Amino acid sequence: MPELPEVETTRRGILPHIEKQTIVKVIIREYRFRWLVPSHLAKILLGRKIINVERRAKYLLLVTHEGTIIIHLGMSGSLSILLEPTPPKKHDHIDITFSNNKILRFTDPRRFGAFLWTEENPHQHELLQHLGVEPLTKNFTGRYLYLSAKNRKAPIKSFLMDNKIVTGIGNIYATEALFAAGIHPATPANSLTIERLDKLVKASKEILRQAIKRGGTTLKDFVNSDGKPGYFSNQLKVYGRAGQPCVACQTSLHLMQIGQRSTVYCKKCQSKLHPRKR
Numbered sequence: 267m268p269e270l271p272e273v274e275t276t277r278r279g280i281l282p283h284i285e286k287q288t289i290v291k292v293i294i295r296e297y298r299f300r301w302l303v304p305s306h307l308a309k310i311l312l313g314r315k316i317i318n319v320e321r322r323a324k325y326l327l328l329v330t331h332e333g334t335i336i337i338h339l340g341m342s343g344s345l346s347i348l349l350e351p352t353p354p355k356k357h358d359h360i361d362i363t364f365s366n367n368k369i370l371r372f373t374d375p376r377r378f379g380a381f382l383w384t385e386e387n388p389h390q391h392e393l394l395q396h397l398g399v400e401p402l403t404k405n406f407t408g409r410y411l412y413l414s415a416k417n418r419k420a421p422i423k424s425f426l427m428d429n430k431i432v433t434g435i436g437n438i439y440a441t442e443a444l445f446a447a448g449i450h451p452a453t454p455a456n457s458l459t460i461e462r463l464d465k466l467v468k469a470s471k472e473i474l475r476q477a478i479k480r481g482g483t484t485l486k487d488f489v490n491s492d493g494k495p496g497y498f499s500n501q502l503k504v505y506g507r508a509g510q511p512c513v514a515c516q517t518s519l520h521l522m523q524i525g526q527r528s529t530v531y532c533k534k535c536q537s538k539l540h541p542r543k544r
């Protein structure tokens with residue numbers, strides 16, 4: 267599933283190709299995604315100029331003067347830039363051609379994504395208005411988490427993955443951030459001190475930034491013959507490594523379920539009660 271770094275990488279990848287370009291052709295081959303594509307969208311988009319590509323949580327906002335295209339990549343979606351018309355494959359559902367002849371292609375095999383249009387402030391759209399703080403902003407702090415966690419006994423991992431608290435930290439990055447901060451993923455959110463939550467916030471930001479940076483290094487592949495985006499392979503320390511030795515202490519990493527999501531952690535390095543011993 268594309269997580270925040272992949273979505274941000276996508277934003278940076280498509281921006282230079284479509285910014286200040288006018289939409290000259292729209293082909294919609296499939297309307298049935300998580301929500302239906304508006305039936306008249308092709309007509310609406312013709313002649314609109316993209317003035318910016320923004321990201322809010324895992325939504326991409328293609329901003330025009332008249333309204334905003336809201337895109338979500340869902341479970342398996344991707345956007346790519348084609349330099350010339352290329353026959354669509356099975357899951358290439360939407361093509362938007364711009365005045366520079368470049369084509370933005372929306373591909374989504376499982377069709378859990380979204381491709382919507384709003385003429386209102388997109389941040390007030392029903393899908394976006396209840397989202398929590400952006401993790402890479404100053405608003406995301408240990409103090410913010412501490413205050414939000416009052417009376418919340420949910421495991422810190424579920425809390426960190428709650429979009430109403432902080433947006434776009436999915437399973438992979440929550441797992442990695444908790445390891446980096448030395449916090450057991452099942453720790454009740456309201457039992458953590460500001461200091462430990464500060465550590466967790468710093469770790470989350472660092473891991474997301476690194477992932478975006480690595481994604482940036484593959485941007486040159488964003489446009490290629492297959493039109494496949496250049497997603498990056500992560501260098502993950504715990505996620506997907508259950509049973510393998512911890513990179514810090516060599517203890518075999520454990521697997522547990524939290525909120526029906528598989529969670530890998532190190533029993534020795536991640537504690538519920540005490541800061542990690544160094």
Ligand SMILES: [Zn+2]
Binds near residue numbers: 536
């Ligand atoms: Zn360890």
